[in-house]
Amino acid sequence: MLHGEIEISAFLKARRAALDPAEVGLPDGVGRRRVRGLRREEVAQLAGISVDYYTRIEQGRAPAVSDSVLDAVARALRLSDGEVAYLRNIAVPRRRPAEGAGDCCLPLPAQTVRPEIRRLLAAMAPTVGAVVLGRGLDILAWNTTGGRLSWDIETLAPERRNTALLVFLEPASRERYPDWENKAEEIVGNLRAESGRHPDDPRICEVVHELLDRSPEFRRLWAAQGVHECLRGTKRVRHPAVGELTVTFESFRLPVDPEQVLVTYTAPAGSVSEDRLRELAAGTAVPAGSVP
Structure with missing residues (x-):
C-alpha cells in the first residue's frame, strides 16, 4: 500500500x-x-x-x-x-x-475506453493529437497523431504504455523531451495526485515501486512530496523523424468515465509544428522502431 x-x-x-x-x-x-x-x-x-x-x-x-x-x-x-x-x-x-481482510489489495477492473470516445479520438486527427490516460497514467487509447507524437505507442507492450515509465525509464526520454526536468516534475506531481485518488490501486503501486527501484531521478522527486497536477500547458518534443515540435496540451476528465482523462495536443494553424503533426498522422515520416 x-x-x-x-x-x-x-x-x-x-x-x-x-x-x-x-x-x-x-x-x-x-x-x-x-x-x-x-x-x-x-x-x-x-x-x-x-x-x-x-x-x-x-x-x-x-x-x-x-x-x-x-x-x-x-x-x-x-x-x-x-x-x-x-x-x-x-x-x-x-x-x-474495514470491509474485510485483504480487500485493499484486490485487483480493480481493467479499464476500457468506450467506442464513442475512440470515435472522437479518430475524428480529431490529423491536426489534434489525443490520448486517453487511465489510473496511474496508463495510456489506454490514442489517435494516430497522439500515438506518434512522443512515442510510437503501437510498438510498446501494453504494460509499458505508461507515461511515467516512459519518461523515467526509456533511454531516449531525455532526447525526446528537451525540457526533461520540467516534464519529470510534472509526471511525479500527477502520479502522486493519482495515488491519492486511488490509494488501493495495485497498478499504481506497481508503477511507483518499479520507478523507485530503477530510477534515482524518480526517487529524488518522489521524496520531495510534490503534488501539483499539470492539466494544461506547453511542451516541446524532439521527434526523430520530423524534428522538434511545440504543442499546447489540455486535459479533460471524462464525466461518464471519471477515472479517465482525455489529453489533446495542438499547434497554431499554419505553424511548422502543425505541419509536423500532419506528417506524424500520415505515418510516412515515422521510421520503424522509433522507440528504442
Missing part, C-alpha cells in the same frame, strides 16, 4: 519544512532553529489544535480526523488546492471502516 502511516507523515513533514516561518507571521523564536521550516507546535498553533493531536495526525496515529481539522491543517501549511485534495485522500483510508 502506498498510504500507510509513512505517507501522511512524509507529506506533512515535507510541507512543514517547505514553509518559511516569516511567511506565516511567526518569529524565529528563542534560540537557533535546528531544522528548516515550521515546528510541529507552530503548525498546531496555526491550525488551532493541540500539539499532541497534530503530532498524532502527522505520525498517522489519528484514526478519525475530521474534515474541519484537515482544512485547518491545510490552511496552516498553506497547501495548494491539489495538495489539499491529496491530504484528504490519504487521510480518507484512516476514516473508512
